Amino acid sequence: MRKLLLVGCAALVLGGSAAAVASQTPRNETFRMLELFGDVMGIVEQVYVVPVDNKKLIEAALSGMMTALDPHSNYLAPKAYGDLRERTEGQYSGVGLTISADGALIKVVSPMDESPSARAGVQAGDVISAINGQSTAGMTVSDVSDKLRGAAGTSIKVTFLRDGEDPREVELTREVIKVNSVTGRLEGDYGYLRISTFNENTERELHETIARLKSEKPGLKGYVLDLRNNGGGLLNAAVAVSDSFMEQGEIVSQRGRKPEDIERWSAKAGDLTGGLPVVVLINYGSASASEIVAGALKDQERATIVGLTSFGKGSVQTVIPLRGGQDGAVSLTTARYYTPSGRSIQKIGIEPDLEVARSEAEAKVISRSSFIYSEAAYATALDSSIGAERRGPHTPHEAPGEGFDKDTDYQLQRALDVLKAGGDLSKVAAPPEGIIVFDPEAEVPAKEESTD
Incomplete structure (x- = not known):
């Protein structure tokens, strides 16, 4: 069986059965609890009011046992395991959502680019409260995924909850989600690279896209790498993307339960951009593999980070097939990953060098701790291992005001401003008219600034 190493929505697929792990609980007590x-x-089975499906009960018990560990460990029934492998290969039929469990809630990690969900305006952090009128209370991530997936052309009604808004029921028509991992275009003298997910095709698509942009504009002056709302994917794809912008140096390390369980990935010579300035765009929907790339390029001083603090999912899951996949698999958290400087991203995230919200409303949400959508919000989240904490409630440095053109991607505009300044934040142009610049000390809007 081939092996795939994934983070975020996926993990490392290993052949064979799980090795026995000695329990810290005395053996006799373990046997007593199993009895x-x-x-x-x-x-x-004997007393419940109606006959029960023992297989369904045992699968539910396995799921409960795994989710009690942390939000990302879970049991995958055979169908769910097959769905996972299908997604990492880049195509499936559904509505285009990456989801995760937050206690009893099922939340959107990120909508996939150009999917039915993205076109309907679904955002990271939205809660799925009902599907076809049925409450999702008590449902697992696998249950909700099963309901969202289906034959292309069929429709489903999904109710979403969002902070400060009434419940919103959206009818979504399922379609074949053929994930184009990498897209790109010219933005004047600069190349814009969008990576929506990290899958088996990402490295090839990135190389092809950069080559195309170079041919269209031989005098390119830099690149924006957009990882906003990218919920993760294959670790080896994240390493390959980081390597594409680096000549040397560590990209990421992975550390497990034992001190000696350390793996490191480093860049090989050959920067595809020839050392041109790079700006990485992130937000709270950028998770896991996206954070590996942003963390590597930031720590190695290869890129400037613009946007909002990322999600903070710094753990690696190993997907271990059970009886060759016939009985599904377990997805088990087996390690944390660290940036080149030794920082754990778990529950902390990657902080931008220039913090920019996409709207004034979003800036206000981030200023209230109870509504920050991140790994740290999960009650059962794994700790960071280094004692650090995610930055508390605060107001981002910049945000478009009500008078600013809502069709303009202000975060991208500021990323291009940073490129024009050669990556030197001290030389970046002042925000244009209509932008609110916040005073980080007073946490209230300062006066508007505009360019001459």
């Missing part, structure tokens, strides 16, 4: 489990199963 208790059997006793409860027997009682349910």
Whole structure:
């Protein structure tokens, strides 16, 4: 069986069965608790008001056991395991959502570019409260995924909850989601590269896109790498993307349970951009593999980061097939990953060098701690391991005011401003008219500034 190393929505696929791991609980106590489990199963089977499906009960018990560890460990039934492998290969039929469990809630990590969900205005952090009128209370991520997926052309009604707004029911028509991992275009003298997910095709598509942009504009002066709302994917794809912009140096390290369980990935010579300035765009929907890239390029001083602090998902899951996948698989958190400087991203995220919100409303949401959407918001999230914490409630440095053109991508505009300044933030042009510049000390809007 081929092996795939993934982070974010996926993990490392390993052949064979799981190795036995010695429990810290005394063996006799473990056997007693397993016997208790059997006793409860027997009682349910004999006494429950209607006949029960034992297989369904056991799968639910396995799912509960895994999700009690952290938000990203889970049991994948055979169908869910097949769906996972399908997604990493870049095509499936559904509505285009990456989702995760937050306690009893099912939240959107990110909508996929140009998917039915993205076109309907679904955003990272939205809660899925009902599907076809049925509440999602008590449903697992796998349950919700099963309901969202289906034959292309069929429709489904999904109710979303968002802070400060009434519940919104959206009818989504499923379609074949053929994920174009990398897209690109020219923005004047600069190349714009959008990576929506990290899959098996990302490295090839990135190389092809950069080559095309070079041929269209031989005198390119720099690149914007847009990782906003990219929920993750294959680790080896994230390493390859980082390597594409670096000549040397560490990209990421992965550290497991034992001190000696350390793996490191480093860049090979050959920067595809020839050392041109790079700006990386991130936001709170940028998770896992996206954070590996942003963290590597930031720590190695290869790129300037613009946008909002990323999600903070710094753990790696290993997907271990059970009986060759016939009984599904377990996705188990087995390590944390660290940036080249040794920083853990888990629960912290990558902070931008220039913090820019896409709207004044978004800036206000980030200023309220109870509404920050991040890994740190999960009650069962793995700790960071280094004692650091995510930055608390604050107001981003810049945000478009009500008078600013809503059709303009202000975060991208500022990324291009940074490129025009050669990556030197001290030389970046002042915000244009209509932009609110916040005073980080007073946490209230300062006077508007405009260019001459």
